[in-house]
Amino acid sequence: MNWVWFHRFGSPPYFYRFAGRWAPWFLGIAAILAVVGLYGGLVVAPTDYYQSDVFRIIYVHVPSAYLMMMTYCWMAVVAAVGLIWRIKVAHAVAAACAPAGAVFAACVLVTGMIWGQPTWGTYWAWDPRLVSSLFMLFFFLGYIGLRGAIEDRDRADRASAVLAIVGVVNVPIVHFSVDWWNSLHQGPTLMRSDGPAMPMSMAWPLLVMLAAYTFYFLAIMLTRARAEVLRRERGGTWLREELARLEVGS
Amino acid sequence: MREFFDMSGYGSFVWSAYAIAVGSLLLNVWMARRQLRAARDEARRRIAMQENQ
Numbered sequence: 001m002n003w004v005w006f007h008r009f010g011s012p013p014y015f016y017r018f019a020g021r022w023a024p025w026f027l028g029i030a031a032i033l034a035v036v037g038l039y040g041g042l043v044v045a046p047t048d049y050y051q052s053d054v055f056r057i058i059y060v061h062v063p064s065a066y067l068m069m070m071t072y073c074w075m076a077v078v079a080a081v082g083l084i085w086r087i088k089v090a091h092a093v094a095a096a097c098a099p100a101g102a103v104f105a106a107c108v109l110v111t112g113m114i115w116g117q118p119t120w121g122t123y124w125a126w127d128p129r130l131v132s133s134l135f136m137l138f139f140f141l142g143y144i145g146l147r148g149a150i151e152d153r154d155r156a157d158r159a160s161a162v163l164a165i166v167g168v169v170n171v172p173i174v175h176f177s178v179d180w181w182n183s184l185h186q187g188p189t190l191m192r193s194d195g196p197a198m199p200m201s202m203a204w205p206l207l208v209m210l211a212a213y214t215f216y217f218l219a220i221m222l223t224r225a226r227a228e229v230l231r232r233e234r235g236g237t238w239l240r241e242e243l244a245r246l247e248v249g250s
Numbered sequence: 251m252r253e254f255f256d257m258s259g260y261g262s263f264v265w266s267a268y269a270i271a272v273g274s275l276l277l278n279v280w281m282a283r284r285q286l287r288a289a290r291d292e293a294r295r296r297i298a299m300q301e302n303q
Contacts, residue, residue, distance in 0.1 A: 027279070034275075038268075043254070053257035056264050060271035100278050107274040111267040118263050216275065223282040227289035234296075243294055 010087045012229050013238035019222035019229075027219035033212035040205030048202075054118050058189070059205055061111040063213040064104050068136060069171055071101035071217060075143075076168045079161035088232055089225075091157040094164060096224035098143045100217065105137035120184055128177035129185040136174060139167035153232065 008014045041059030048055035075097035082090030112130070113123040124130065143160050150156035178187050189197050190206065198206075233239050257264045 042268075047258065052260060054260035054263050056257070057267040060268055064271060064274075099281065103274050103278050107271055110270050114263050114267040114270070118260055220278050220282050223286055227282075227285040230286075230289040230293045233293065239293060240297060243290065243297065246290070 010089050012089055012233060013236070013242075015089045016226055016229050016238075016242065019226045023219045023222040023226075026215045026222070030212045030214075030216035030219060033208055033215065037205050037208035037212050040208060045202045045205055046199075051119060054115065057111055057115040059209050061108065061115060062189070062206060063209045064107045064111060065133070066210055067213045067217055068101060068104040068108050068133070069174060070214070071097050071104060071221075072136060072139070072164075072167065072171055074221075075101060076164045079164040083158060083161040083165075088157075089229060091161065092228035092232060093221065093225045094161060095147060095157070095228050096221050098140050098147075100220045100224065102137060102140035102144065105133065105140055108133055109137065125184050127184045128181040129174065129183050132170060132174045132177050135170050136167075139163070139170060143167075 009018070037059065041056055045056070045059075047053050075094050078090045078097070079094035081087060082094060109130075112133070116125070117123050143163055146163055147156045147160045150159055177183060178185050187197075190203065230239070255261055255265070
């Protein structure tokens with residue numbers, strides 16, 4: 001198998017240009033999908049028999065949760081790649097994930113609390129799913145804090161990579177907490193062995209929103225990674241060319 | 251239309267959740283772009299300093 005295409009991403013100029021080319025497209029696709037998904041979720045999907053219209057929070061809550069976990073996994077994988085093969089771009093990508101992940105985690109918790117009040121009668125409970133999600137927010141914040149606390153960039157990369165990898169333990173706990181323990185939180189809706197627990201008219205907007213959030217994540221991650229690559233660059237020729245090209249363009 | 255905003259009486263919950271979700275998505279885009287601009291300015295300054303030396 002030919003792995004040359006993969007190695008190219010380790011080169012800062014290649015990655016910087018690749019990310020710059022694709023990020024706006026991904027953001028555009030995400031915006032279109034989000035409009036379709038929100039229309040489906042708010043207008044087309046029928047009112048739920050048990051939860052009435054408050055169930056519609058699912059269309060922003062579940063994609064945020066999925067993105068929180070995906071961002072964490074991706075951050076840990078690229079951090080491990082950076083640690084093992086000492087690839088600077090991989091560390092830059094890992095560092096680019098954490099701030100976005102923290103925002104997603106906060107969004108999951110807040111939208112979940114707003115959903116909890118009318119359905120469970122409380123905004124917060126010390127429930128396995130809720131607590132493990134809160135821990136995920138702390139891992140993102142801890143990762144950002146650790147990077148900020150270490151002056152030397154290479155040391156910050158290595159230390160934060162270890163923290164990211166350790167935190168992966170929490171990912172399956174978040175995901176399976178509703179199966180492993182008697183949780184207040186409802187069980188999975190889409191990812192079930194016997195198929196989705198909702199009719200297609202309710203499920204399709206959720207699937208569209210999941211796709212929208214995936215493209216959105218790619219756009220944010222690539223944009224932030226470009227900034228990280230720039231900060232790590234000690235004035236190479238490609239950087240001068242790139243900045244000069246920008247000045248001509250604007 | 252009124253019915254749509256009312257959400258069977260759950261309007262305040264549904265709309266506040268949506269506002270927070272959409273707001274945080276936009277916040278992320280804004281923050282990412284600001285970071286990129288700041289990194290570019292910093293790189294420019296660094297290169298200018300190297301050339302002056």
